[in-house]
Structures are given as C-alpha cells and as structure tokens.
Amino acid sequence: MSNPLPDSTDQYALRMVNIDKHFGLVRALTDINLDVGRNEIVGLIGDNGAGKSTIVKILTGVFPPSSGELYIAGRKVDFRRYNVQSAHAHGIETVYQDKSLGEKQVLWRNFFIGRQITNRFGFIDVKKQKAIANDIMVNTIGFRGRGITVDSKVSQLSGGERQGIAIGRAMHFEADLIILDEPTVALSLKEVAKVINFVHKIKEAGKACIYISHSIPDVYEVCDRFVVLDRGEIGASIPKKEISLKALDEFLLEYAHGRKDKQRS
C-alpha cells in the first residue's frame, strides 16, 4: 500500500496515498486514499467544506499536501517540483466552473494559451493553431454550434459550449486525467445535457476523469464510481453497479443527517 511497484499501479491514472492537509490548526484533509482507474470516471461528492477543492488544488499543483504520496500513472510526484505547469506535463488537466477560458479572446487562442505553437522567437503559428483548434471542435468534441468557428469569441458561447471547449482542449493535450470542478453549476438543463455528453466523450476516448458536482443525478449518469467526502475524510466509495440513483440519493441524505453508521467500501 505505502510503496507500490510500478506495474501494480499501471492500471491507475492516479493514486493518492495517505494524504493529509492542514492549514495551521485546521485539518482540511485526513488520510485520503483515492484511486482512479485508467478509464474510470469517478464522482467526488461532498458538502461545501468537505475538502473537494482542497483535493483538486493538491492534484493540480496549487499547493502541496502536508503529508502523503501522490502517484500519477504509476510515477511518484515530487511535490517540491510540482506546480500548475508541471501538472499539465504530468497529464492532469482541470476544467473549472468559470475560470477556464478568457472571455474576450477568440477560441483558437483559448485552446493554446500557456502552450502555444511558436517559432524560436516566440511568435505564434496562427495557421497551425487554428487548424488544430478546428479539428478538436469538429472531431474530438463534435461541436455543432451554429455559426461558431475558431474565430468566435468565448463571450458568444453558451455555458455548456464553454465547458465543451475546455474539455476538448483537455482531451487534445493528451490528458490522462481530466478533473471537472463543478462543470454544470449555473447551467440550464439543456446546457447540462451538453456537458454530460462531453463527459461521455472522455470515457469513449479511454481517459480518466474526476467529476465533482453537487448535482447527484448528473454524477450518477456519467460516473462509474462515487466517492463521498465528509469533513476531510473519505466516507464511502460505491461502484455504480451496486447502487441505484434513488438508493444513492437516500444514502447521501442519511449521510448528511449523520445517521449513517454503516460504511461501505
């Protein structure tokens, strides 16, 4: 458990082992052990303050944990050298609810910001970037928006379409693991359906995903497994085939009321 061999971890896109995080005296995470399979969609469920965003921030290199180990695709992460840029290099891409795209910028710039295709003087190869961006929109995420091209600005897109762009970008850059942080907050039902559809594409593409949401029906629809986070600890990990949506809903409700003592794993 504590120091697995490389081949035994090969089936995992990600492993968090005994991760603790405290801010001063406040314990944000206690002994987190979380695996995500190579082609698994894991739903991370928990109340506000349960520690979901703390986990995301550790995974994306915003800050290191206080103790514990992180393996990405079997390789151990050196937290002293781990930051937002190197998370990309490790194959982790994150789609945030509202801070993934530059609103006033055109789509082709949004696809490549932070890792532009440039010549050695740093000038951008616009033609190539536009061609690739167009390919992602049409082929990878199946974008069928009317009159939306790589020259459109993000502000012209609906909320669901924006998430589609961010997910498509993540898939293009060979992400092994895509973290979706509340991707459907403040979206209409129709737009949520679009996002769900994009998440199915992640599964089809053979990649892994951590899906964080408050909306249990959405989580149930797209995820293979549900991990319940409660006050900084993992309370339960339930495969989809073992539970119905209704049972999951009731389970969570009871959990929230603190009446659940039976723990499943």
Next chain:
Amino acid sequence: MNLLKAAYKVLSRLEGLGIALVLLVLYTVLIISAPTVFTRPMIYFSFLETVPPALIAALGLTLVITAGEIDLSFPAVVSLSGLALAWGWKTFDPAYSAVIGIVLALAAGAVVGYINGLMVARIGVPSIMATLAANFFWYGISILLAGGRQQTLAGSEENFVHELLVGRPFLGIPLQAFWSLALAVFLWFILNRHKFGESVMFIGDNPNVARVMGVNVEATRIWLFTLHGMIAAFSGIVLTLFIGVFYPNQGNFLLPAMASVFVGGTSIAGGAGSIFGTFFGSYVIGSLEAGVVATTISGYWVQVVEGGVMAAVVILNAATGKADFASLLNRFRHWSTPERANPELLSKDETR
C-alpha cells in the same frame, strides 16, 4: 452580396479603421474651415514632427491598458531619460557620446519600469497608485539631478544619431514619424502574434484564468512595465533630440496620450487592445489643438472642442463595439438603467 460580405469582413478586420476615418473627417473639416493652413503640406509635416513623442509613449501604454493595468509614470521617464541622454552627451567623447546617452536613457526607463513592475506584480500595489507615486518621485529626481535647469545638446544638429532618429533625409519627412510607425508595427506583432502579447491579453481578460492555464502572470506583468519604461525612454530620446534641449518638466502629455489610447478603441477594462487605433488616435489628438487654433476661433474654445471630439469618439467606440447604432440609441433611452439597454449585463448576473 457575397462580395459585399467579403468586403465587410476584410474591412472589419482592419485594425483602427474607425479612428482612421475620424482622422480623415477631422482633416476634411479643418481643410474647409481653415483652408489657408490645411491645404498646404507644411502643417502636416509639422504634425509628423510633433506627434511622435506622445504617440510612442501611447503605443506602450496600449499594451499596459490591455493587461488591465495603467502606467501614469511615463511622463517622468520621458524627463529622466532626456536627462540621462543630455548627461551622456556632454560627459563623454563626442564620437560616441550620443550612443552612450541613448543606452543610459533606455536603461533609466527600464529601471523605472522594472521597479513599477515589482511594486505591482510582487507587492500587489494597484498600478494606478504605484505609478502615480513613481511619476512624482522620478520627476522629482530628474529635476533634482538637473538642478532645475535645462540642458542643451551641444552640436546635436551635426550628430549622426540626430540624423538617424529625427532627421529628414527623404522628401523632408521627419524620421521620428517613420520610427514611431515602425514601433507600432513591431508592437502589433508582439501583441497579436507573440506569446507575450497573448499572455498580456489573457491577464487583462482574467488573471485567474491566465494563471490556471499556465501563464506566468507575475513575470509577464514585470516585463510589461519594464517594456513600457523603455518605450517611454525612447519617447524621451526622440523628444530631446528633436528639440535639441532637455527640459526637466518635459513629457507632460500624460492626458493626451491616455486620450489617444481610448479614442483608438482600447478598452479600459483590459483584455483587448488596438495598436493602430492608438496610432491614428494620437494623430487625432495631436492635430486637434493646432487645428482648432488655425481655424481662428477664439483660443478659449480650443479645449471645449477637444473634449467634445474625444467624448464623441469614445461614445462611438462604446456603441460600435457592442453592435450598431440602434443599440446606442437604445442605451440613451435607458441611460438610468443600463442593464435594460444592455441585455448582456443581465444575463451575466443570472448565470453567476
């Protein structure tokens, strides 16, 4: 129909076209109202001499404003770099004193800009306060070091650097007009085709997005202020060489330069900037005063007309940037409740 569409597409992509048309209208009006002055080439050559210093500073300012920041300290840099040039000029051997002076001037601008950048990016001082303080401070240093006295660049007319930067070798066209155009082209490529410019736009749009997408926000901001410091120093070099004299209080074109950026269509909100808008905007602003004076209406009217033209242009910008003339009228109708005139504001609040 298709041809019309294609033509519209090409025209709409030409940066600064709107403000270039405003410039054309302005000159047409001036030709009609003051034909004795504006039908002769003299006045235009004079604009090509006098506009570039403020234009150069405004071009750099366009990048700063695109990043969602402001730099109020460039007038002091224009003074300080002029002093550095004048000091190098009189201190070293005439064979290379001009080159040393220019290097010193650019270095002075870079240092001031770098310190601005540190204050803004590292310490987190809002740029309007940091650079306002810097403007007072460095003007003070410049006046202090100069002892409050002007300094003449002895023999500047015969120097090759003078000839190269502000001479008139072809058809009497002042070279500073050419260099400022070259700088505009260069900065257009930096903003629109270079990694650095893209970072600047994303930072101006939303620094948090830029950060999570792997842009080094802090370093980009520091570089940006340093770059603008050097551009302002270049403005000071051109100005001082052109006049042949350094004045400690030179460079007092803060407000005209800012006006040039805004009439050129760059938004104070950041995220997008128009280099050629600023280019033509500078000629609009720079031509107004001389133009209004030449029409022989009372001198008291000069500022009234200037302010009126600026307001008209920025109102046009605000309107055409959104959609069309109808939305402009609509906005006036609902001036007290902007969210009704501009549905975008409403839908944004709903989705948050």
